[in-house]
Amino acid sequence: MNIDIFLQNLKKHGIENEIPNISEVNAIFLRDLIKIKKAKNMLEIGTANWYSTIHFALELKNIWGKITTIEFSKLSYDTALENFKIAWVSPIINAINGNALDVIPSLGEKYDFVFIDGMKRRTKDFLELVRNKVEEGWIIIIDDVIKFREKMIWFWEYLEDNKIKYNTIPIDIDDGIVMIVK
Numbered sequence: 001m002n003i004d005i006f007l008q009n010l011k012k013h014g015i016e017n018e019i020p021n022i023s024e025v026n027a028i029f030l031r032d033l034i035k036i037k038k039a040k041n042m043l044e045i046g047t048a049n050w051y052s053t054i055h056f057a058l059e060l061k062n063i064w065g066k067i068t069t070i071e072f073s074k075l076s077y078d079t080a081l082e083n084f085k086i087a088w089v090s091p092i093i094n095a096i097n098g099n100a101l102d103v104i105p106s107l108g109e110k111y112d113f114v115f116i117d118g119m120k121r122r123t124k125d126f127l128e129l130v131r132n133k134v135e136e137g138w139i140i141i142i143d144d145v146i147k148f149r150e151k152m153i154w155f156w157e158y159l160e161d162n163k164i165k166y167n168t169i170p171i172d173i174d175d176g177i178v179m180i181v182k
């Protein structure tokens with residue numbers, strides 16, 4: 001199986017079924033970041049049909065890394081398990097079916113790369129919960145920050161109130177990301 005074709009088909013399926021996967025440009029950018037930083041332990045919130053997760057896992061696999069990914073839709077979670085097997089990345093993926101707001105506090109590890117892509121209105125809550133689970137000098141990425149700016153008012157307020165330094169990167173015509181380096 002050719003993994004690039006598999007991912008292209010997964011993305012196509014996402015578009016046809018209105019699943020809001022990250023763009024290919026964004027996936028490549030984030031994979032490069034993982035590579036440059038040599039991330040070993042990643043956390044993803046909101047994984048849908050697992051397009052992004054498989055991209056990240058393929059990069060992490062090269063450097064003996066791993067990823068924990070949280071999704072509250074049972075349907076997406078079940079589809080994911082199949083997709084992981086097909087893409088041969090299941091050994092390095094810890095897929096959790098649950099609400100990230102409940103799951104994150106129970107995670108006993110520190111992460112070096114966090115990707116937040118869950119319900120946009122809860123972005124501030126996700127960030128608040130993951131902040132103390134990220135090592136110094138490591139990265140938190142928040143997706144869809146331009147397109148859904150109004151849904152993320154609390155998130156922007158939280159950044160300001162807590163004097164958190166960040167960069168907004170207009171990654172492609174689809175949208176932009178916020179990058180926080182802790």
Ligand SMILES: C[S@@+](CC[C@H](N)C(=O)[O-])C[C@H]1O[C@@H](n2cnc3c(N)ncnc32)[C@H](O)[C@@H]1O
Nearest residue numbers: 021022046047048051052071072099100118119
């Ligand atoms: C934008 S999609 C994720 C797309 C995926 N990251 C990709 O690029 O392929 C958001 C997903 O987050 C899930 N989600 C939203 N809020 C969540 C929460 N509180 N806990 C876990 N999953 C959540 C939704 O079910 C949905 O599948």
